Amino acid sequence: xxxxxxxxxxxxxxxxxxxxxxxxxxGSGGAGGGTETLNMGALFAMTGEGSFYGDVxxxxxxxxxxxxxxxGGAHGYxxxxxxxxxxxxxxxxxxxxxxxxxxxxxxxxxxxxFTAPTVAVQPLAVDQGVLLLNGGGVGSxxxxxxxxxxxxxxxxxxxxxxxxxxxxRHNAQRVATIFWNDAAGRSxxxxxxxxxxxxxxxxxxxxxHAIGTTDYSAQLARIRSANPDMLVIGSxxxxxxxxxxxxxRVGLTVPIIGNEWTPDAAKIAGQAMEGYTAIxxxxxxxxxxxxxxxxxxxxxxxxxxxxxFYAANYYDLTRFVLPALIKMAGDAGEDPTExxxxxxxxxxxVEQGHEFDTVYGESMTFxxxxxxxxxxxxxxxxGQGQITPIATFEDGRIVMPGG
Amino acid sequence: MIHPATAIHPATADFGPAPQLAFDGLLVxxxxxxxxxxxxxxxxxxxxxxxxxxxTFTVGAYAGVVAAEAGLPFWSAVLLxxxxxxxxxxxxxLLVYRPLRRRQxxxxxxxxxxxxxxxxxxxxxQYVFGPNSRPLPSVPVTGVQFGSLAxxxxxILIAVVSWLFVLLVAAFLRWSKYGLAIRGVxxxxxxxxxxxxxxxxxxxxxxxxxxxxxxxxGVLFAARDTATPGMGLEPLLAAFIAVFIGGIGSIAxxxxxxxxxxxxxSLGAIVLPGYLTxxxxxxxxxxxxxxxxxxxxxPRTT
Numbered sequence: 228x229x230x231x232x233x234x235x236x237x238x239x240x241x242x243x244x245x246x247x248x249x250x251x252x253x254g255s256g257g258a259g260g261g262t263e264t265l266n267m268g269a270l271f272a273m274t275g276e277g278s279f280y281g282d283v284x285x286x287x288x289x290x291x292x293x294x295x296x297x298x299g300g301a302h303g304y305x306x307x308x309x310x311x312x313x314x315x316x317x318x319x320x321x322x323x324x325x326x327x328x329x330x331x332x333x334x335x336x337x338x339x340x341f342t343a344p345t346v347a348v349q350p351l352a353v354d355q356g357v358l359l360l361n362g363g364g365v366g367s368x369x370x371x372x373x374x375x376x377x378x379x380x381x382x383x384x385x386x387x388x389x390x391x392x393x394x395x396r397h398n399a400q401r402v403a404t405i406f407w408n409d410a411a412g413r414s415x416x417x418x419x420x421x422x423x424x425x426x427x428x429x430x431x432x433x434x435x436h437a438i439g440t441t442d443y444s445a446q447l448a449r450i451r452s453a454n455p456d457m458l459v460i461g462s463x464x465x466x467x468x469x470x471x472x473x474x475x476r477v478g479l480t481v482p483i484i485g486n487e488w489t490p491d492a493a494k495i496a497g498q499a500m501e502g503y504t505a506i507x508x509x510x511x512x513x514x515x516x517x518x519x520x521x522x523x524x525x526x527x528x529x530x531x532x533x534x535x536f537y538a539a540n541y542y543d544l545t546r547f548v549l550p551a552l553i554k555m556a557g558d559a560g561e562d563p564t565e566x567x568x569x570x571x572x573x574x575x576x577v578e579q580g581h582e583f584d585t586v587y588g589e590s591m592t593f594x595x596x597x598x599x600x601x602x603x604x605x606x607x608x609x610g611q612g613q614i615t616p617i618a619t620f621e622d623g624r625i626v627m628p629g630g
Numbered sequence: 631m632i633h634p635a636t637a638i639h640p641a642t643a644d645f646g647p648a649p650q651l652a653f654d655g656l657l658v659x660x661x662x663x664x665x666x667x668x669x670x671x672x673x674x675x676x677x678x679x680x681x682x683x684x685x686t687f688t689v690g691a692y693a694g695v696v697a698a699e700a701g702l703p704f705w706s707a708v709l710l711x712x713x714x715x716x717x718x719x720x721x722x723x724l725l726v727y728r729p730l731r732r733r734q735x736x737x738x739x740x741x742x743x744x745x746x747x748x749x750x751x752x753x754x755x756q757y758v759f760g761p762n763s764r765p766l767p768s769v770p771v772t773g774v775q776f777g778s779l780a781x782x783x784x785x786i787l788i789a790v791v792s793w794l795f796v797l798l799v800a801a802f803l804r805w806s807k808y809g810l811a812i813r814g815v816x817x818x819x820x821x822x823x824x825x826x827x828x829x830x831x832x833x834x835x836x837x838x839x840x841x842x843x844x845x846x847x848g849v850l851f852a853a854r855d856t857a858t859p860g861m862g863l864e865p866l867l868a869a870f871i872a873v874f875i876g877g878i879g880s881i882a883x884x885x886x887x888x889x890x891x892x893x894x895x896s897l898g899a900i901v902l903p904g905y906l907t908x909x910x911x912x913x914x915x916x917x918x919x920x921x922x923x924x925x926x927x928x929p930r931t932t
Contacts (some may be wrong), residue, residue, distance in 0.1 A: 275860065408905045437905040441855040444654040445899035445907055451780070452647035465763050469855060476773050476782035477650075494765055495856050551757030 265304040265546070265553070265564055267292070268311065268313060268328030269338040270348065272570035275315030277341070277464045280363055280537060281493040284340055285310050286530050287538030288373035294525070298611060302557050304564075308545075309334065315464075316409065316438055319478035321347050329355050335564050337585050338541060342411040349375050356566030358573055360548065362540030365463075365486065366411035368416075371596040372443070372572045376577070378540050378548070378591060378599045380508055382415040382461065385486050385603060385620065389506040390422025390459060392605075392618075392625040397482045399457035401431045403450045405470055406461030409604030413488065415461025440454040440466060443473045451479055460485035468495030475499040488606060488614055498610035506620060509587060509604035510536035515587035522546075523586075539586050547584040552576065552590030651896045653779045657789045659892020664792035665865050666872035666884035667799055670842035672719075674879040675816045675836040678727050679737060681744040683844055683869070684862030686722070686753040690715030690845025690862060691852040692755060695764045706770060708849045715845020716838045721749065723837040728830075735759075748862075756859040762855035766849065788850045795843050798903065800881045802839075812836060816879055871915050877928020885929055890914065 269288060292306040300306075307408030309332045309618035311324035327350060328334040337352055339345040340363035352374045354398065359375045366380040369375060392536055394402065402421045406412035416433055424432050432453035434446040447470075458474060460467055465509040467487050473496060476482060488505040496503075512523040512533040524544055526534040534542075552572040556563040563569050573593075576583075582590035591601035605625055606614040618627045665687075672680050695713030698704065708793045726747055730740050803809035814822040815832045823829060848857075851865065868891060876887025891911055898910035918925060 274761060276858070278756075280761075282761060393641065410904075434905055435905055440905070441861075442658070443895060443904070444658065445651065445904035448654060448896075449651040449899060449904070451650065465856070465858075473782075476771065476785075477780040478773050478775060495763060497765070556834055629797040 242525065245590060250463050252468075256399065260302070263304050263564065264307050265301075265336070265549075266332055266334045266335030267308045267336045267338065267549075268332055268395070269308060269357055269541075270311055270313050270324055270328070270344055271338075271340050273312035274313040275317075276466075277315035279464060279489055280340055280511060281310075281312065283535060283538040284338075284363060286542045287524070287534065288338055288540075288545045289539040290522075290526055290529060291542045295550065302554045303408075304553055306545065306549070313341065316341045320344075320348040322351070325351050329357060335566075336569060337362065338362070338544060340364060342368055342414075343409055345369060345375065345601045346372070356449060356568075356570060357568040358552070360544045362544055363537055365415070366409070367414035370598060374573075375427075376573060376593050376597045376599070377545055378542070378601065379537075380601065380603045380620075382411065383418045384598060385506045386415055386418035386461070387422035387425060387619065388623055388625050389484060389486065389605065390419050390428075391426040393427035393442050393484045394423065394428045394457060394527040395456055399455075399482070400428050401453070401455045402428050402457045402617045403432035403434070403453055403455035403461060404430060404452065404461060405434040405436065405446055407438050407463060407466070408527075410465070412461045418458045419461065423573065428457075436462070436466070438462075438466070439464075441469050443470055446476075447474055447477050447479060450474075451477065456481050458483045462489070463487045464489060465492055465495055467490030467527050468500070469495040471503055472499045477608060488608060490532075490570045490612060493608060493612040493614075500608045500612075501610035504605055504617070505608070505614070506605045506625070508536040508540065509602040509616065509619065510539040511588075511616070512532075514586075516586070516587055518584060519588055521534075526598055542589070543583070543585045543587075546586075549575075551583055551623065553579070581596060632830075635645075636651065637845045645900060648897070648900055650779055651899055653776075653781065655893035655896030657781060657785045657892070658673050658896060659889035660789035660792040661850075661888075662664035662865075662892050663885040664843055665847050665869035665887030666799065666876065666888040667796050667881055668840040668847065669869040670840075670873040670876075670878065670881070671799065671803075671836050672840040673814075673873060674880060675812055676723070676727070676833050676867075677737070678723070679741040679744060680722070680727075680743060680840075681749040681866070682722055682726070682751060683840070685748050685755075686715045686719045686841045686894065687844045687848040687851070687862035687865055688752065688755055688857070689718045689848070690841075691848030692750050692759055693762070693845070694849030695766050695852055695857045698766050700858040703786030704766075704853070706707055707930070708846055709768065711845035711849035712842045715848060716842035719837045719841020719844070720834050725832055728833075752859045752862075759857075759859070761859065762790060763858045764852070765856040766853040769853045782854075784850075791846070795846065796881070796885050799839060799843070801885065803881060808832075808835060814906035868911070871911050874915055874925060875918050877925025879929060880925070880927045883925050887925070890926070 271284045273281035292308045295301050296305045302439045313321035325348040336358045342364040343360045345364045350374050352559045361377045362379050367383045369377050404416050408414045432450045451561050483503050485505045552569050555562045555572045556568050559569045577593045585591050587602045589602050603620040605618040606617045607617045608614045618625050690711040693714035694707040697707040697710040771782050811827045872887035872891045874882050876883030894910045894914050895907045898907035
């Protein structure tokens with residue numbers, strides 16, 4: 228008798244739990260309900276030479292996911308993030324990982340990074356009606372691709388102005404370039420030529436190199452031989468640190484500029500980084516903007532380090548862009564987990580000039596070609612691992628404070 | 631507004647930087663020479679294709695970095711890294727290769743085991759130390775100029791230390807009792823057995839010496855660049871190619887092979903873009919294998 232009562236009580240409890248679960252899952256995604264799951268996939272460089280990027284990008288997006296979920300979800304949807312590794316830009320690894328994310332994990336949105344992997348998975352995203360968001364890759368190949376939107380300012384957007392401004396600033400007539408031998412680096416090299424054309428300088432050496440190289444003696448010997456008076460780097464990650472370190476060690480004292488800076492590269496270059504200027508997305512962890520401040524504080528509390536702009540970009544995509552699109556879908560009576568819905572909402576948002584929130588202190592908008600309009604700035608590095616903004620990028624021009 | 635990138639065409643011959651490239655070749659070739667000796671002494675004596683030698687290099691580098699981060703002076707970090715690598719190398723032989731040899735495993739099986747060991751080991755290094763690069767702190771580096779030739783004080787130091795280690799190993803093999811035993815096992819292991827030379831002890835010894843050199847190389851490499859989990863593979867491939875260019879079983883051959891490789895890779899940049907100069911290494915290896923299969927300086931076998 229006693230045993231039967233206990234069994235009944237358990238059965239009743241289980242039934243109640245089941246009923247509660249069914250109620251929770253059966254909702255149509257009412258605001259703040261957090262009742263359905265939206266699967267997100269991320270393709271990051273978790274291993275290999277670019278693993279710094281994977282580390283910060285996954286931290287930024289995971290923080291946003293956790294904040295969205297702990298706040299009750301985004302307009303009825305909680306996020307589940309699955310991160311896969313493209314091994315620092317390997318296209319085949321990226322495609323395999325994307326297939327897994329799309330076909331096994333059921334991702335509705337893909338966060339991607341690096342140019343080549345993003346371009347490689349874009350057709351899959353189109354086939355399956357998935358929105359593809361890139362916050363790291365910078366190559367021109369990312370422009371004008373269906374379903375693909377980039378919230379990292381691309382090399383082609385920033386470098387021509389940077390080169391032209393720097394050539395005038397340093398009175399440089401002879402410019403050398405060293406860059407990744409991939410889509411991103413090659414488009415950066417073209418952007419440098421474009422900038423030089425504007426400034427009337429001459430590109431006297433063009434040195435592509437394999438991604439992840441640590442010895443640049445051959446490239447630097449050829450660059451020195453060309454006797455440039457400015458060096459432009461179109462490389463990324465640790466490579467920037469190695470190039471600057473070795474350029475200074477072999478007596479190349481000319482100004483060095485680029486469109487990348489990471490704390491890891493600064494660690495590698497050490498004191499040699501002093502004076503290097505880079506034009507990058509203008510994120511400042513010491514910002515007074517409430518959203519930016521809250522993000523920086525929480526990131527630092529959780530991970531024990533300051534966020535930089537790549538973490539900020541993926542945070543923005545997950546924390547602000549995606550919830551805004553989900554809301555738009557909900558308002559239109561659409562289910563954002565259905566193929567094509569989020570991509571269509573993004574296209575509509577872009578067409579309407581929708582301003583998305585960011586942690587940059589200003590909102591951002593996207594162009595029809597998938598490029599972003601957001602704050603960017605020129606930073607100057609010291610030899611102690613820090614950077615300071617010295618000019619801003621406005622309407623395609625670089626503007627000094629007060630100028 | 632945004633233009634697609636155009637292809638970069640291979641550079642035409644430019645002899646302007648040739649002296650600098652030759653100088654760089656000498657410096658990097660010296661480092662390759664040491665690594666070639668470190669790999670060559672193990673391979674020629676034990677006939678073990680120790681692909682995980684790359685992992686030994688990495689272990690030495692990280693041990694050196696940890697030592698330097700703990701405040702030890704640079705040379706202590708180099709010594710500690712070399713010793714850690716030496717013991718790791720010996721452990722690799724005892725725990726991975728010896729059981730396989732006992733079971734009469736074929737060369738291919740040993741190679742595959744070594745490859746797996748390398749992949750697993752790199753993953754463990756990444757798990758323990760993280761994926762990001764770890765620079766060796768407090769290494770004083772200054773630029774050095776010899777007329778139009780430029781390099782860093784560290785590159786010079788690496789070259790000097792490399793040759794010092796090569797000469798020490800050569801002297802050890804030439805004049806010490808154990809060196810004679812190593813040469814005995816290398817040329818005829820069965821006969822050496824008959825003379826009471828312990829093959830087990832000799833294998834441990836060559837793994838210790840070769841791994842010590844690799845570890846020292848790893849720390850020096852980390853001082854020049856940084857330590858990363860996958861840092862060992864490229865130097866190992868250079869060492870491996872240099873051994874085959876110079877000839878298996880010859881310390882002088884390995885050293886010369888390293889130098890040839892360094893010069894070839896560096897001077898290749900006269901006609902090729904920097905990212906294609908690795909091709910030169912394989913072209914030379916191919917030519918040596920076709921024209922002189924035993925290598926440039928290997929003793930003629932009877």
